[in-house]
Amino acid sequence: MSAPRDHLSTVKHVILVLSGKGGVGKSTVATQIALSLRDAGHKVGILDVDLCGPSIPKMFNVSNQDIHQCPEGWLPVFVDKEQTLGIMSISFLLDNQNDAVVWRGPKKTAMIKQFLNDVYWKDMDYLIIDTPPGTSDEHITVMENLKQYNPDGAILVTTPQAVAVGDVRRELTFCRKTRIPVIGIIENMSGFVCPHCSECTNIFSKGGGEALAKQSEVPFLGCIPLDPQLTQSLEEGQSFADKCSSSPTMAAINTLVKRL
Numbered sequence: 001m002s003a004p005r006d007h008l009s010t011v012k013h014v015i016l017v018l019s020g021k022g023g024v025g026k027s028t029v030a031t032q033i034a035l036s037l038r039d040a041g042h043k044v045g046i047l048d049v050d051l052c053g054p055s056i057p058k059m060f061n062v063s064n065q066d067i068h069q070c071p072e073g074w075l076p077v078f079v080d081k082e083q084t085l086g087i088m089s090i091s092f093l094l095d096n097q098n099d100a101v102v103w104r105g106p107k108k109t110a111m112i113k114q115f116l117n118d119v120y121w122k123d124m125d126y127l128i129i130d131t132p133p134g135t136s137d138e139h140i141t142v143m144e145n146l147k148q149y150n151p152d153g154a155i156l157v158t159t160p161q162a163v164a165v166g167d168v169r170r171e172l173t174f175c176r177k178t179r180i181p182v183i184g185i186i187e188n189m190s191g192f193v194c195p196h197c198s199e200c201t202n203i204f205s206k207g208g209g210e211a212l213a214k215q216s217e218v219p220f221l222g223c224i225p226l227d228p229q230l231t232q233s234l235e236e237g238q239s240f241a242d243k244c245s246s247s248p249t250m251a252a253i254n255t256l257v258k259r260l
């Protein structure tokens with residue numbers, strides 16, 4: 001039997017993105033962080049381990065791409081011809097994008113291990129790992145298999161409402177139990193940016209993420225507003241950074257990325 005590959009040892013920074021709930025914008029945050037890092041001159045990978053709800057390829061409009069093999073392993077699907085942003089997701093392995101992945105724990109574990117060992121990231125500066133919501137088999141497998149590579153830690157994404165913030169508390173406990181450092185908390189959908197005048201209105205409560213960060217003594221990385229132009233670029237698989245480079249939302253994303 002051949003020894004497992006060790007491609008993660010050449011990746012300089014590994015960051016996990018976690019959330020207690022689905023739909024709070026975890027994949028959105030993962031994609032925007034990756035784009036912002038790429039635009040700052042880094043080589044970036046995104047590993048989508050949300051096996052039952054992979055959305056990263058769709059957000060980059062590359063869902064219909066196939067994975068290619070090279071002697072070193074699986075090649076990520078690059079979204080640009082300069083090959084500065086590469087993605088790996090189960091989506092690329094499905095015959096039909098609408099197929100449901102109905103797998104029990106051991107099969108999911110094997111798939112994630114294969115993603116962690118066999119993808120040839122080729123000296124990436126950053127690998128962003130987008131995880132499913134909650135703390136399930138997928139998270140435990142990722143944490144156990146990442147430990148030897150000393151990942152930078154986890155970013156926790158929440159919305160401002162108390163229910164979502166409560167779920168992030170559980171994520172914090174999970175990070176402490178599995179000894180993964182917490183890089184910080186991001187409050188997403190924090191206020192609504194009017195597409196006409198760009199004014200930001202707090203339609204939900206505000207500050208829940210920041211208050212939790214303070215209570216839990218972890219860094220608060222910042223807020224990202226609910227921005228219809230961001231939703232639209234994600235739906236169309238276009239880069240929000242290219243379309244709205246001077247928007248307040250883009251400024252907020254760039255500011256929090258500088259705090260990583």
Ligand code: ADP
Nearest residue numbers: 022023024025026027028225226227230231234
């Ligand atoms: P999760 O990964 O937590 O399930 P997603 O990142 O898939 O959540 O986001 C859920 C939906 O909300 C997507 O349609 C996405 O486009 C939208 N969304 C997330 N964050 C924002 C935001 N800050 N502004 C506008 N739309 C957003």
